[in-house]
Amino acid sequence: MSDRILTEGRICERDVLLDLINGYRITQAIYVVATLGIPDMLDSGSRCSDDLASAASVNADALYRVLRALAAVRIFHEGDARQFSLTSVGETLRTNVAGSRSAWARFVGRPAMWHAWGALHHTVQTGENAFRHVHGEDTWQFRTRHATESAIFDAAMRENSAGIFEPLMAAHDFSGYRRVVDVGGNDGALLAGLLARHSALVGTLVDLPHVVEKAEEVFHAAGVWERASILAGSFFEGVPPGADAYLLKHIIHDWEDAHALAILRNCRQAMPRDGCLLLIERIVGAPNEDVGTKLSDLNMLVNAGGRERTREQFCDLLEESGFKLETVVPLPASRCILKASVAEVAA
Numbered sequence: 231m232s233d234r235i236l237t238e239g240r241i242c243e244r245d246v247l248l249d250l251i252n253g254y255r256i257t258q259a260i261y262v263v264a265t266l267g268i269p270d271m272l273d274s275g276s277r278c279s280d281d282l283a284s285a286a287s288v289n290a291d292a293l294y295r296v297l298r299a300l301a302a303v304r305i306f307h308e309g310d311a312r313q314f315s316l317t318s319v320g321e322t323l324r325t326n327v328a329g330s331r332s333a334w335a336r337f338v339g340r341p342a343m344w345h346a347w348g349a350l351h352h353t354v355q356t357g358e359n360a361f362r363h364v365h366g367e368d369t370w371q372f373r374t375r376h377a378t379e380s381a382i383f384d385a386a387m388r389e390n391s392a393g394i395f396e397p398l399m400a401a402h403d404f405s406g407y408r409r410v411v412d413v414g415g416n417d418g419a420l421l422a423g424l425l426a427r428h429s430a431l432v433g434t435l436v437d438l439p440h441v442v443e444k445a446e447e448v449f450h451a452a453g454v455w456e457r458a459s460i461l462a463g464s465f466f467e468g469v470p471p472g473a474d475a476y477l478l479k480h481i482i483h484d485w486e487d488a489h490a491l492a493i494l495r496n497c498r499q500a501m502p503r504d505g506c507l508l509l510i511e512r513i514v515g516a517p518n519e520d521v522g523t524k525l526s527d528l529n530m531l532v533n534a535g536g537r538e539r540t541r542e543q544f545c546d547l548l549e550e551s552g553f554k555l556e557t558v559v560p561l562p563a564s565r566c567i568l569k570a571s572v573a574e575v576a577a
Contacts (some may be wrong), residue, residue, distance in 0.1 A: 256303055259296050260323070261339020263305075264332050268297070269316060269323035276307075276315035329393055333385035342372065342379060346532050359535040369533055374440055384417055384441065391420040391479065394510065394561060401559045402508065402567055404428055407474040411436060413465050413497065414481040418445035418458065421477075425454035432457045434470050439463070465493050471500040479510040483526075484534040487547065494551035501572060507553055509568040510561070514540045522564045544568055 263269065266286045271277060279297050283290035294312055301308040305320040316324070325332045337343065342365065349360035362368050373380040404410070404424060410433045412421040418435045425433050433454075435445055439462040449458040461470060466489070469476065476497045482490045497507055512523040527538035539547070545555050553570040560566050 256300075258339055258344075259300050260305065260335050262296060263300065264323055264335035265339070266293075267325075268293075269320060269332065270325055272306075272314065272316045272320075273324060276309060276313045279312045279314055282314070330389055333382070333389040337382050337386035340379065340382060342376075343533060350528070350532055353531060360532040362535070368535060370438070374438070377440075380440060384444075387416045387480075388419045391416070391423075393563075394479070394565065395420065395423050397561045398510070398567070399427060401561055402569070404431065404475070407431060409433065409473040410475045410477055411470055411473040411500075413469055413476055413478045413493070415477070415479070416441060418442070418448045418460070420479060421458065422448050422452035422454055425449075425457050426452045432459075434459045434461060434473065436461045436463065436465055436469055465496060467496075469496050469500045472502060473500070473505060474502075475506050475508055476501060477508045477510070482509055482536075482544075482547070483511055483530055483538055484536040486536055490536070490547055491551050494547060494553065498552040498572065503572050505572065506556075507548075507568075507570040509544070509570070510565060511544070511568060512538050512564050513544070513558070513566055513568075514538050515564075520564055549573065 266288065268282055268286065271282055271285055279294040280290045282297075283293040286293070297306055297314050298308055300306050300320075301314065304317050305323070306314045307317055308314055321327060322329050322331045323335060324330060342361075345364050346361040349364050352358065352363055353360040356363075359368065361372070365372055367375075373383055405428055407428075408431065410421065410424060410431060412418070412424075412433060413436050415421050415435045415437055421433045421435050425431055435442060435458065437445075442460050442462050445458075445460050446455065449455040465481075478493070478497070481493065485493065494507075501507065512526055514520070514523055514527065523538050530536040530538060541558065548555050548568075548570050552573050554573040555568060555570050557569045558566050559569070
């Protein structure tokens with residue numbers, strides 16, 4: 231009996247491993263249906279796969295095979311006569327729903343990202359950033375030259391901001407600030423939400439010129455344009471001085487220490503002594519825990535070229551750049567707010 235149980239256990243473990251090995255198949259299948267807009271086509275209920283294929287102008291047999299595979303992993307439900315509907319998981323692949331992951335699905339499966347991950351072996355051998363190795367330039371240069379890639383990335387970042395907004399509002403009180411600078415704030419979606427929530431607050435968005443092109447539209451749509459300003463430029467060159475708070479969401483993890491220190495020092499130089507620094511980041515936890523953060527760290531290794539950090543590593547960065555870590559407040563999805571103040575200078 232014990233030998234049979236052990237054998238069955240090994241088969242089970244082998245199958246779990248096989249599912250992990252083959253996970254790339256699911257990633258690409260999700261990417262395809264999200265890019266085709268299939269989940270949005272199912273917002274009113276079930277439809278036949280042939281009908282979906284016709285609406286998407288794709289091969290009916292190939293699409294059916296993709297849909298039935300995703301039904302097997304509970305993203306769709308397959309009924310009689312090749313009728314498909316969304317499950318509760320699949321609902322989050324729709325574009326205009328709370329908690330949508332559509333933009334992220336359309337981003338991570340792009341050829342540029344896909345090919346970079348294919349060079350992970352090269353990165354482990356050499357330490358060279360995989361994206362740069364494959365494409366001959368870093369992710370920021372690449373998106374500057376490719377408008378479509380930039381737009382898809384921006385949509386994914388906007389989606390992330392939307393998902394974290396309410397938890398951020400609950401975890402940190404912004405009501406006492408007069409001015410906030412959102413450093414590397416993409417198209418301003420997060421800052422627009424902050425300004426809309428706090429009517430006395432003014433804000434400045436800092437990001438690259440091609441990134442902030444739609445920010446004015448975002449601020450107008452939120453009804454906060456009169457309290458918003460935009461600085462099109464690099465945070466490596468400087469940030470606007472004199473704000474009460476400097477907010478950096480998922481910025482520091484994009485960079486290795488030398489570049490991260492340059493960003494933080496620019497914030498320190500701009501900040502008044504009573505100002506505060508707010509970093510929204512992941513913190514690497516204990517061994518064998520928090521797969522999301524550790525896989526995100528691999529994504530930094532492969533694509534952006536940065537890293538996820540431990541609390542101690544953040545403390546070291548902050549101290550070296552003239553800050554002192556005050557509090558760490560947890561947010562959902564393994565994220566947190568690291569609040570730092572200007573460090574006292576020894577007499």
